[in-house]
Amino acid sequence: MADEPARSKSLVVPMVAGILGGGVAGFAIYYVLNNFVQIGGRGWLDRLIPGPARGWMVLAAAGAAIGGIANLVKGVRERARVASMGEFASSLGMAYEPTTDPARLGIDEKPLISSWTSGEHWYRGDYRGLPCDVVDVMGIQEEADSDGERSIVERTVALLPGEGLPDLDLGPRRFAHRVLAAMGAAGVEFDPSGAATAAEAEAIGEFVRTWHLAAGDPPRATVAGGARSPEDEANEAAVRRMFTPLVMERLGPFAGWSARARGGRLAIWNRDKFLAPSARADLLDGAFALRGALLGGLDSAPGAVVPAPSAEMAGARSRRLAGTSLGGVIGTFLGFFGGFALFISNFFKAKGAVPATSFLFPLSVFGGAALGALVGAGLGRLAAPLIKLPKLPLAPNSAARPSGWAPAGMFLGFILGGACGIGLVVGLHRLLGLNIAPPWVILPLFFGCPIFGMVGGWILGSRFAARRDGRRAP
Numbered sequence: 001m002a003d004e005p006a007r008s009k010s011l012v013v014p015m016v017a018g019i020l021g022g023g024v025a026g027f028a029i030y031y032v033l034n035n036f037v038q039i040g041g042r043g044w045l046d047r048l049i050p051g052p053a054r055g056w057m058v059l060a061a062a063g064a065a066i067g068g069i070a071n072l073v074k075g076v077r078e079r080a081r082v083a084s085m086g087e088f089a090s091s092l093g094m095a096y097e098p099t100t101d102p103a104r105l106g107i108d109e110k111p112l113i114s115s116w117t118s119g120e121h122w123y124r125g126d127y128r129g130l131p132c133d134v135v136d137v138m139g140i141q142e143e144a145d146s147d148g149e150r151s152i153v154e155r156t157v158a159l160l161p162g163e164g165l166p167d168l169d170l171g172p173r174r175f176a177h178r179v180l181a182a183m184g185a186a187g188v189e190f191d192p193s194g195a196a197t198a199a200e201a202e203a204i205g206e207f208v209r210t211w212h213l214a215a216g217d218p219p220r221a222t223v224a225g226g227a228r229s230p231e232d233e234a235n236e237a238a239v240r241r242m243f244t245p246l247v248m249e250r251l252g253p254f255a256g257w258s259a260r261a262r263g264g265r266l267a268i269w270n271r272d273k274f275l276a277p278s279a280r281a282d283l284l285d286g287a288f289a290l291r292g293a294l295l296g297g298l299d300s301a302p303g304a305v306v307p308a309p310s311a312e313m314a315g316a317r318s319r320r321l322a323g324t325s326l327g328g329v330i331g332t333f334l335g336f337f338g339g340f341a342l343f344i345s346n347f348f349k350a351k352g353a354v355p356a357t358s359f360l361f362p363l364s365v366f367g368g369a370a371l372g373a374l375v376g377a378g379l380g381r382l383a384a385p386l387i388k389l390p391k392l393p394l395a396p397n398s399a400a401r402p403s404g405w406a407p408a409g410m411f412l413g414f415i416l417g418g419a420c421g422i423g424l425v426v427g428l429h430r431l432l433g434l435n436i437a438p439p440w441v442i443l444p445l446f447f448g449c450p451i452f453g454m455v456g457g458w459i460l461g462s463r464f465a466a467r468r469d470g471r472r473a474p
Helices: 012-036 044-048 055-082 085-091 175-182 198-210 220-224 230-242 245-250 277-299 311-349 358-382 405-431 439-472
Strands: 095-100 115-127 130-142 150-161 168-172 211-214 258-262 265-269
Touching (some): 012 044, 044 055, 085 095, 085 277, 150 277, 230 277, 258 277, 265 277, 311 439
Antiparallel strands (some): 115 130, 130 150, 150 265, 168 258
């Protein structure tokens, strides 16, 4: 039977791997936390875990148990998922094969997966009168506009005919896309203010908030400041003509889905996970509907192309990203060291004894970092209009030339801030004595001054680079 190789996979190997990996992870957590906080020459976890069992034994055993059970449950679920793959393929009128490869799928010349690792549980045949394939794909995906960044993917993909479609990537808009947009690798963007009617502006705005669209492969030339090839320019122009406000409105029900067109083939998926056989029929139905919405852009009458955002809008977006990121980084550091100082002050108050609240150490440190990141990001977003960007006549989808003044300012500010922090701590020691000054004052001074020095150096370096580039601009 064709399903037998999939069902006969042993569960022992993944369970043993989970036990070993979890045990190593538990020991690593013990080693880091126990050596990070030393009280009276003894680690925090060794003080917290009494009895003959050492802290490393407890955490290693807990990690091994969690890892082994997690992999065992995952293996059992995978067995149940693939048990009836062949039967569901027959119910759809399609043939089933346990494995496949890009050559057999016909996607080896312009691959839809940039680095193929494996393809399993392949459905092939006609569905609704069109040849299509459904396959579980594991590989290394290079996302569009990611400047070469790669990630391991596991997803069930439907492959359909895509004749006439330009090369494109369509998927949910994530935080990484916003970061890349501020760096000049925005992909294909649209300006809702350029719509002819209020209804079209609303459809374009919803599309911009929900989707990320890229034309073809990652435009490294744009990020690097180089020129793009005529083929890339023509392909992006075709994508812009295709995505009319009507097409954007029709894509509304497919939020969360992804599509990739290359060389006349269209790959569509709706989750980064392997689907059960019963969910493959829903995947095919949704893929056909999404394909119809995309092909509608080719059949529609030619009209005005929705313009790209203006340089002013791109600058405002970059300032928001810079303010939010900078505020988040500052808040993370201050919250982390603030929580650490709060924890240490409890030990000083307990005069060497282990306080009852010592088990809250991870919550105070990492919770403080998370809270600081949220507060800092919010304040940084509010202060974003105060950030000065280089006044260069950049195109909306082009990248600013990199400058070394901001990193140099951060490095110099870190050195000067650290020296100021040490000076303040020494001054307090001479004036008050470290036994009098509380830890929640000493530690923020010692660690906070280098952080503020880095921030100040980044601001000064960026402003200097902006003025310098502004004077050079024609």
